[in-house]
Amino acid sequence: MITLLKHEFLRTRSLLGLLFGAALAVVAVAVVFVVTDLPLFSSLGAQLILIAPTVLVGALPLVLGIDYWRSSHGRTGYFTQTLPIPGPRIFPAKLVWSFTVILAALVWALALVLVGSALTVPNFGATLQELWTSTTALLPLPILVVGLLVMVWMLVSAPVQYFFAASVGSEARFGRLGAAAGPIIVFTVLYFVYQVLVLAAMFLLPLAIGPSGGGIGLISITLTELASSNDIVPLGFVPVMVLVPVVLIWRTAVSWKSKISLA
Template structure:
């Protein structure tokens, strides 16, 4: 049933979002055409237009997916959704998996668009793409490929965890005791979620005994709090960065996601 529900998400949402990406592509190509005219005054504005057009695709698609989650679960279409003979966790999983897939596809779309923008910028400046990216290549050589791969894995995991939390927060806000606030309840939930993430980030940053030595780039079995206190006392800079913050969104995803599924299965109210 999960596969069927996921396919239904694709059938309903993908055509709309592909049209959105098509619109962003057209806008980006228009600005790209202006860049290729090689007009000094307009080149900078055209490059900014290309970058903004492709970067906006990510939040627009994700916000649209979130809005559709709310409408299909708790709006007018919610009665039809809740009549499907499956558990709430299956509905939730199908929608979250689709949102994650849509996010990944849109990120790839944006990456390709930015590479095209870089090619156009290099052409306008009369240099090769390799020369344009030489500072980035030097930085990657300095930090090592392992850190780069780790960063991309971290971003993908963060995307998945944030999607889980956002969907769950909307479901928690739709519980019977809060649904009279309408979408205001999830908005309050998003604020609480953000504040909780900030508090946990600071707490785990300072107290988890795994840190990055900023001078050497080595990971050490030590916590940041003593170094942070010393930096505050002397007015200097910390020499160590705690890595506990990496676990913040996975932890929130487990807790908030479980709460959200429970809300769907036991406390959903469409009144």
């Protein structure tokens, strides 16, 4: 595993370094815009301090997904599949590496936002403390912790859908359709299945976080209330977003073990 992870690092370090560095460069320029109070550019800079790190975290799953397909099932995939290493060992290494990259991107993005804001927002420390105090006053700590963990898992597991589409779409049954057609078809079907599962889950689990007893708590809702209210956060989708990636990981591992065809 360590050797495979090292290989993934060496193979992707240039691309990832470029993306992480680009986010840093944009935030640095944005800080200059704000600090120098340039007309028009000052407000743009304040927005870029938030936009650049957000784009980094949002784009990485797709970038990792494309890299996964190219290195596993594309042209270089022929080399990967002929390595004297079982597929069930290669896939976990790629999965762990993607998790590591997303976690690093989250830390990097948070650092960029905090440092950029500290350099441009007066009394940023006091503002941050006030935000934390108001948040913890509204949300019970257990809900806040669980919410953060779920959010991190959703972000970290985001590349899994692309890995699944690339691997299942490269199975022998899709071989005659062309190299890219299979993954595209599988991803499209997966997208619609996700939507159906989310809607079904919100119907079967009509719970949300919203106003309750003068504060914020767990409440029961109807689909009509969900569609008409902006003050509630539905929870029905959470089991889908947490559990489906686990199923996709299992099914992708099955593809690596016995079903992938590069013919």
